[in-house]
Amino acid sequence: MSVMQDYPSRLSDPGSRKLGTFSYLPPLDATQIRRQVEYIVAKGWNPALEHTEPEHAASHYWYMWKLPLFGETDVDRVLAEIEACRQANPGHHIRLIGYDNIKQSQGTSMVVHRAPVAR
Template sequence: MSGMQDYSSRISDPNSRKMGTFSYLPQLTPEELRKQVEYIVSKGWNPAIEHTEPENMRSNYWYMWKLPMFGETDVDAIFQEIEMCKTANPGNHVRLVGYDNFKQTQGTSMVVYRADMSASA
Protein backbone atom coordinates (compact mmCIF):
# COMPACT_ATOMS: atom_id res chain seq x y z
CA MET A 1 0.00 0.00 0.00
CA SER A 2 2.08 2.88 -1.21
CA GLY A 3 -0.59 5.43 -0.23
CA MET A 4 -0.17 4.80 3.49
CA GLN A 5 2.03 7.20 5.44
CA ASP A 6 4.03 6.17 8.48
CA TYR A 7 4.02 8.69 11.31
CA SER A 8 7.27 8.40 13.20
CA SER A 9 5.69 8.97 16.60
CA ARG A 10 7.80 7.58 19.43
CA ILE A 11 7.41 7.58 23.20
CA SER A 12 11.09 8.47 23.49
CA ASP A 13 10.54 11.64 21.43
CA PRO A 14 7.90 13.89 23.09
CA ASN A 15 7.81 16.21 20.06
CA SER A 16 6.69 13.36 17.80
CA ARG A 17 3.80 12.15 19.93
CA LYS A 18 0.30 12.41 18.54
CA MET A 19 -2.64 13.53 20.69
CA GLY A 20 -5.93 12.75 19.01
CA THR A 21 -7.24 12.86 15.48
CA PHE A 22 -6.38 16.47 14.67
CA SER A 23 -2.75 15.97 15.66
CA TYR A 24 -2.25 13.91 12.50
CA LEU A 25 -3.33 16.86 10.38
CA PRO A 26 -1.48 20.11 9.77
CA GLN A 27 -1.88 22.62 12.63
CA LEU A 28 -5.36 24.13 12.55
CA THR A 29 -5.48 27.80 11.62
CA PRO A 30 -7.28 30.14 14.03
CA GLU A 31 -10.23 30.20 11.61
CA GLU A 32 -10.39 26.38 11.45
CA LEU A 33 -10.17 26.11 15.23
CA ARG A 34 -12.95 28.68 15.56
CA LYS A 35 -15.14 26.53 13.28
CA GLN A 36 -14.53 23.54 15.53
CA VAL A 37 -15.56 25.54 18.61
CA GLU A 38 -18.63 26.82 16.75
CA TYR A 39 -19.49 23.19 15.96
CA ILE A 40 -19.28 22.26 19.66
CA VAL A 41 -21.62 25.14 20.51
CA SER A 42 -24.03 24.31 17.66
CA LYS A 43 -24.37 20.72 18.94
CA GLY A 44 -25.30 22.03 22.40
CA TRP A 45 -22.26 20.35 23.95
CA ASN A 46 -20.74 21.81 27.09
CA PRO A 47 -17.17 23.01 26.52
CA ALA A 48 -14.53 22.16 29.10
CA ILE A 49 -10.85 23.03 29.12
CA GLU A 50 -8.16 20.68 30.41
CA HIS A 51 -4.38 20.86 30.64
CA THR A 52 -1.43 18.65 31.50
CA GLU A 53 2.34 18.61 31.54
CA PRO A 54 3.87 17.38 28.27
CA GLU A 55 5.45 14.37 29.98
CA ASN A 56 1.98 13.26 31.18
CA MET A 57 0.05 13.87 27.96
CA ARG A 58 -0.42 10.17 27.25
CA SER A 59 -2.09 9.70 30.63
CA ASN A 60 -5.86 9.41 30.80
CA TYR A 61 -5.92 12.10 33.47
CA TRP A 62 -5.70 15.77 32.49
CA TYR A 63 -6.31 18.59 34.97
CA MET A 64 -9.63 20.35 34.60
CA TRP A 65 -9.39 24.12 34.14
CA LYS A 66 -12.29 25.39 36.24
CA LEU A 67 -15.65 23.67 35.82
CA PRO A 68 -17.10 22.83 32.41
CA MET A 69 -18.72 25.85 30.79
CA PHE A 70 -22.28 24.56 31.10
CA GLY A 71 -24.57 26.13 28.50
CA GLU A 72 -21.89 28.48 27.12
CA THR A 73 -22.71 29.62 23.60
CA ASP A 74 -20.26 32.52 23.26
CA VAL A 75 -17.33 31.28 21.18
CA ASP A 76 -15.22 34.27 22.22
CA ALA A 77 -15.76 33.46 25.91
CA ILE A 78 -14.51 29.92 25.26
CA PHE A 79 -11.39 31.25 23.53
CA GLN A 80 -10.85 33.67 26.43
CA GLU A 81 -10.86 30.74 28.88
CA ILE A 82 -8.41 28.84 26.67
CA GLU A 83 -6.07 31.85 26.72
CA MET A 84 -6.39 32.18 30.52
CA CYS A 85 -5.53 28.50 30.91
CA LYS A 86 -2.49 28.86 28.63
CA THR A 87 -1.31 31.92 30.58
CA ALA A 88 -1.73 30.21 33.94
CA ASN A 89 -0.05 26.99 32.73
CA PRO A 90 2.51 28.09 30.12
CA GLY A 91 4.40 24.79 30.00
CA ASN A 92 1.30 22.63 29.62
CA HIS A 93 -0.68 21.29 26.69
CA VAL A 94 -4.29 22.51 26.61
CA ARG A 95 -7.26 20.67 25.16
CA LEU A 96 -10.90 21.48 24.61
CA VAL A 97 -13.58 18.89 25.28
CA GLY A 98 -17.21 19.07 24.17
CA TYR A 99 -19.39 17.10 26.58
CA ASP A 100 -22.64 15.68 25.20
CA ASN A 101 -25.30 15.90 27.94
CA PHE A 102 -27.64 13.42 26.33
CA LYS A 103 -25.18 10.64 25.58
CA GLN A 104 -23.24 11.33 28.80
CA THR A 105 -19.92 11.22 27.01
CA GLN A 106 -17.40 13.36 25.20
CA GLY A 107 -18.70 14.47 21.83
CA THR A 108 -15.25 15.67 20.85
CA SER A 109 -11.84 16.39 22.30
CA MET A 110 -8.94 18.22 20.69
CA VAL A 111 -5.64 19.69 21.73
CA VAL A 112 -5.89 23.43 21.10
CA TYR A 113 -2.45 24.40 22.38
CA ARG A 114 0.70 22.35 22.41
CA ALA A 115 3.44 23.59 24.75
CA ASP A 116 6.88 24.26 23.32
CA MET A 117 8.76 21.06 24.14
CA SER A 118 12.15 22.47 23.15
CA ALA A 119 12.02 25.01 25.99
CA SER A 120 11.84 22.25 28.63
CA ALA A 121 14.52 20.03 27.09
Protein backbone atom coordinates in the same frame (compact mmCIF):
# COMPACT_ATOMS: atom_id res chain seq x y z
CA MET B 1 -4.16 4.20 -4.28
CA SER B 2 -2.37 6.56 -1.92
CA VAL B 3 0.72 5.63 0.03
CA MET B 4 0.30 5.17 3.78
CA GLN B 5 2.53 7.52 5.79
CA ASP B 6 4.43 6.36 8.86
CA TYR B 7 4.46 8.74 11.84
CA PRO B 8 7.60 8.15 13.90
CA SER B 9 5.89 8.69 17.25
CA ARG B 10 7.87 7.44 20.26
CA LEU B 11 7.26 7.41 24.00
CA SER B 12 10.86 8.51 24.49
CA ASP B 13 10.23 11.65 22.40
CA PRO B 14 7.36 13.77 23.83
CA GLY B 15 7.50 16.08 20.80
CA SER B 16 6.67 13.25 18.43
CA ARG B 17 3.58 11.98 20.23
CA LYS B 18 0.20 12.19 18.56
CA LEU B 19 -2.67 13.35 20.75
CA GLY B 20 -5.86 12.35 18.97
CA THR B 21 -7.11 12.44 15.41
CA PHE B 22 -6.53 16.14 14.73
CA SER B 23 -2.88 15.87 15.81
CA TYR B 24 -2.10 14.09 12.54
CA LEU B 25 -3.09 17.28 10.71
CA PRO B 26 -1.22 20.59 10.72
CA PRO B 27 -1.93 22.63 13.89
CA LEU B 28 -5.30 24.38 13.91
CA ASP B 29 -5.09 28.14 13.36
CA ALA B 30 -7.28 30.65 15.25
CA THR B 31 -10.04 30.55 12.62
CA GLN B 32 -10.19 26.76 12.65
CA ILE B 33 -10.29 26.66 16.46
CA ARG B 34 -13.15 29.20 16.39
CA ARG B 35 -15.04 26.95 13.95
CA GLN B 36 -14.59 23.97 16.25
CA VAL B 37 -15.93 25.97 19.21
CA GLU B 38 -18.86 27.15 17.06
CA TYR B 39 -19.59 23.51 16.20
CA ILE B 40 -19.52 22.46 19.87
CA VAL B 41 -21.86 25.31 20.84
CA ALA B 42 -24.20 24.68 17.88
CA LYS B 43 -24.53 21.01 18.91
CA GLY B 44 -25.54 22.10 22.42
CA TRP B 45 -22.50 20.42 23.93
CA ASN B 46 -20.76 21.76 27.02
CA PRO B 47 -17.24 23.02 26.29
CA ALA B 48 -14.49 22.14 28.74
CA LEU B 49 -10.72 22.56 28.86
CA GLU B 50 -8.00 20.28 30.15
CA HIS B 51 -4.24 20.79 30.25
CA THR B 52 -1.11 18.83 31.05
CA GLU B 53 2.66 18.86 30.80
CA PRO B 54 3.95 17.52 27.45
CA GLU B 55 5.76 14.63 29.13
CA HIS B 56 2.45 13.45 30.65
CA ALA B 57 0.26 13.99 27.58
CA ALA B 58 -0.04 10.26 26.86
CA SER B 59 -1.61 9.74 30.29
CA HIS B 60 -5.36 9.40 30.65
CA TYR B 61 -5.36 12.06 33.37
CA TRP B 62 -5.21 15.72 32.32
CA TYR B 63 -5.87 18.60 34.73
CA MET B 64 -9.29 20.21 34.42
CA TRP B 65 -9.26 23.98 33.78
CA LYS B 66 -12.06 25.25 36.00
CA LEU B 67 -15.44 23.52 35.57
CA PRO B 68 -16.93 22.77 32.16
CA LEU B 69 -18.71 25.79 30.70
CA PHE B 70 -22.20 24.34 31.19
CA GLY B 71 -24.70 25.84 28.75
CA GLU B 72 -22.19 28.33 27.33
CA THR B 73 -23.24 29.69 23.93
CA ASP B 74 -20.77 32.58 23.63
CA VAL B 75 -17.92 31.42 21.39
CA ASP B 76 -15.75 34.38 22.42
CA ARG B 77 -16.05 33.41 26.10
CA VAL B 78 -14.83 29.89 25.32
CA LEU B 79 -11.93 31.29 23.28
CA ALA B 80 -11.08 33.66 26.16
CA GLU B 81 -10.94 30.67 28.53
CA ILE B 82 -8.58 28.85 26.15
CA GLU B 83 -6.32 31.91 26.17
CA ALA B 84 -6.56 32.27 29.98
CA CYS B 85 -5.57 28.61 30.38
CA ARG B 86 -2.66 29.08 27.99
CA GLN B 87 -1.47 32.18 29.87
CA ALA B 88 -1.70 30.41 33.24
CA ASN B 89 -0.02 27.24 31.94
CA PRO B 90 2.39 28.29 29.16
CA GLY B 91 4.30 25.01 29.19
CA HIS B 92 1.22 22.79 28.93
CA HIS B 93 -0.78 21.25 26.10
CA ILE B 94 -4.44 22.34 26.14
CA ARG B 95 -7.33 20.16 25.04
CA LEU B 96 -10.85 21.37 24.16
CA ILE B 97 -13.67 18.93 24.85
CA GLY B 98 -17.35 19.06 23.92
CA TYR B 99 -19.46 17.04 26.36
CA ASP B 100 -22.71 15.64 24.96
CA ASN B 101 -25.43 15.79 27.65
CA ILE B 102 -27.70 13.34 25.85
CA LYS B 103 -25.18 10.55 25.22
CA GLN B 104 -23.31 11.28 28.47
CA SER B 105 -19.95 11.19 26.72
CA GLN B 106 -17.44 13.34 24.91
CA GLY B 107 -18.80 14.45 21.56
CA THR B 108 -15.41 15.76 20.51
CA SER B 109 -11.95 16.33 21.89
CA MET B 110 -8.93 18.03 20.31
CA VAL B 111 -5.67 19.67 21.31
CA VAL B 112 -5.98 23.41 20.65
CA HIS B 113 -2.57 24.42 22.01
CA ARG B 114 0.55 22.34 21.90
CA ALA B 115 3.35 23.59 24.14
CA PRO B 116 6.90 23.59 22.85
CA VAL B 117 8.72 20.46 23.99
CA ALA B 118 12.33 20.70 25.11
CA ARG B 119 14.44 18.07 23.37
